Amino acid sequence: MITLLTGRGGLPEIHIQNSAAHCEISLMGAHILSFVPAGHRDVMFLSEKSEYTQTGKAIRGGVPVCWPWFGPADKTKYPNATTAHGFIRQFLWEVVAWKELSADCTEVVLGISDSAASRAIWPYGFRLEMTIRVSAALEMSLKTTNTGDTEFTYAQALHTYYAVGDCEKLSIQGFDGCAFIDKAPANPPAANPQPGDVIIKEETDRVYLKCPGSASITDPVMGRKILIEKQGSDTGVVWNPWIAKSQRMPDFGDQEYHNMVCVENCNVDYDSKTLAPGASHTLDVRISVESL
Numbered sequence: 001m002i003t004l005l006t007g008r009g010g011l012p013e014i015h016i017q018n019s020a021a022h023c024e025i026s027l028m029g030a031h032i033l034s035f036v037p038a039g040h041r042d043v044m045f046l047s048e049k050s051e052y053t054q055t056g057k058a059i060r061g062g063v064p065v066c067w068p069w070f071g072p073a074d075k076t077k078y079p080n081a082t083t084a085h086g087f088i089r090q091f092l093w094e095v096v097a098w099k100e101l102s103a104d105c106t107e108v109v110l111g112i113s114d115s116a117a118s119r120a121i122w123p124y125g126f127r128l129e130m131t132i133r134v135s136a137a138l139e140m141s142l143k144t145t146n147t148g149d150t151e152f153t154y155a156q157a158l159h160t161y162y163a164v165g166d167c168e169k170l171s172i173q174g175f176d177g178c179a180f181i182d183k184a185p186a187n188p189p190a191a192n193p194q195p196g197d198v199i200i201k202e203e204t205d206r207v208y209l210k211c212p213g214s215a216s217i218t219d220p221v222m223g224r225k226i227l228i229e230k231q232g233s234d235t236g237v238v239w240n241p242w243i244a245k246s247q248r249m250p251d252f253g254d255q256e257y258h259n260m261v262c263v264e265n266c267n268v269d270y271d272s273k274t275l276a277p278g279a280s281h282t283l284d285v286r287i288s289v290e291s292l
Contacts, residue, residue, distance in 0.1 A: 001100050002014065002016055002106060003015045003017075004095070007024075008026075008052040009052025009053055011026050011028045011054070011092075012092070013026050013027065014095070014098075014108060016108065018104050018105065018134065019103045020038055020105065020135045020136045021037045021134050021138070022034070023036070023106075023134040023138065025110075026062075027092050027094075027110065028052070028089070028090075028092055029058070029059070029065055029088060029089035030065055030110045030112070030130040030132075031059050031062055031063060031065065031089065032062050032063040032138070033059070033061070034046065035138045035287070037288075037289050040291075041222065043226060043287060043289060044062045044063070044160075044161060044163060045061050045062075045161040045163040045164075045256075046060070047060040047251060047253060048253055048256070049250070050252075051251050057090075057251070058085070059089075060161075060249075060251045061260070062161060063158055063159065063161070064089055064158075064159040065086075065156070065158065066155075066158075066159050067086045067088045067128065067142075067154065067155075067156040068086050068087075068088070068126075068152075069081075069085070070085055070155040070268045071084060072084050080120055080121050081121050081122070086156075087118065087121045088128065093130070094110065095108065095109075096109040096110060096111040097109040101133075104135055105133065105135040107132070107133045107134075108132045109131050109132075110130045110132070111127065111129045112128050113128075113147065114126050114147070114148075124146070124150060124152040125146065125148025125149070126144060126147055126148070126152075127147050128144055128145075129141075129142075131143070136288065137286050139284070139286045140285045142158065143281070143282040144156070145275075145279070146276065146277050146278060149277050151277065154273060155272040155273075156266065156273075157265065157267075157268060158283065158285055159264050160228075160262060160264060160285075160287070161261075162261055163222075163259060164217065164259055164261055165219055165220070166259070167240055167257060168200060168258075169219075169221050170217055170218060170219045170220070170221070171197040171198070171218045172197060172261070173197055173198075173218065174211065174213060174214055174228070175194045175198055175211055175215065175236070176194055176195070177193050177194065178194050178209060178210060179193045179194075179208075179209050180192055180206040180207055180208045181206065181209070182206055183205040183206065184202075197218075200261060203240065203241060203243075203245055204239060204240045204242070205238075205239050206238050206239075207236075207237050208238065209235055209269070211234065212230075215228045215236065217263060220292060223291060224292055225292055226289055227286075227288045227289070228287055229285070229288075230265045230286070231283075232267070232281060232284055233265045233266055233267055233283055234267070234271045235267065235270075236263065236264060237262065237263070237264035237266055238261070239262040240262070241257050245257075265285045267281075
């Protein structure tokens with residue numbers, strides 16, 4: 001049911017197979033690569049051009065863990081930072097524990113703590129644990145603990161790439177009435193707050209505010225609805241690179257934007273978390289699929 005093997009790019013991977021689902025996880029960044037519930041196609045999008053290296057280049061697709069910042073690094077605070085969306089994706093995590101809870105439910109716990117290499121980038125003591133539970137649903141719990149003697153503030157996101165049949169034919173529920181920060185404004189600009197469902201018709205990069213509830217992706221082409229439930233998060237992101245940005249990304253196919261959308265569960269902007277020494281915060285996400 002649980003296999004540890006050398007995977008893509010020579011990186012270690014965990015493969016989980018039980019009666020309810022199949023899941024593949026890279027230990028580089030605690031990065032979920034695939035989740036296939038029984039009777040369904042893969043829920044995760046993974047670019048055919050994605051790179052699998054230990055050089056700090058993120059895997060393009062699946063569920064990247066963005067931590068402890070979101071977006072570009074603040075070079076005035078962290079002059080040694082070289083990657084967007086934090087540094088934790090460029091470190092190998094350890095397997096802390098695994099359990100076969102039943103024939104259709106498997107749990108793996110991955111962890112990482114600060115080191116000399118991490119403190120050269122971000123000078124704080126921390127412990128991260130990612131608990132991944134694979135059943136008919138995929139559950140992720142990312143727990144951050146301040147293990148040092150200094151308070152710190154961090155942002156984070158589970159930057160999930162979903163596989164879809166056609167991004168122009170889907171609709172995203174859960175953000176109706178939510179104001180958003182538009183990082184790819186169109187001309188004319190989109191109505192803000194969000195009026196009804198999110199529809200993808202152009203480059204979309206929005207940070208939604210005050211959205212603590214569930215979201216869903218209704219995908220008539222693939223004949224399914226993806227339900228995204230969360231706790232410990234008040235912000236979310238919807239992203240699709242569209243045409244021009246896809247062509248600028250070397251690890252993303254020019255036409256792949258048609259078949260993906262990111263709906264991310266976050267603690268960003270005002271929702272960033274400040275932890276005193278010894279304090280913890282957990283971001284919980286549950287992903288399930290229904291046939292239409």
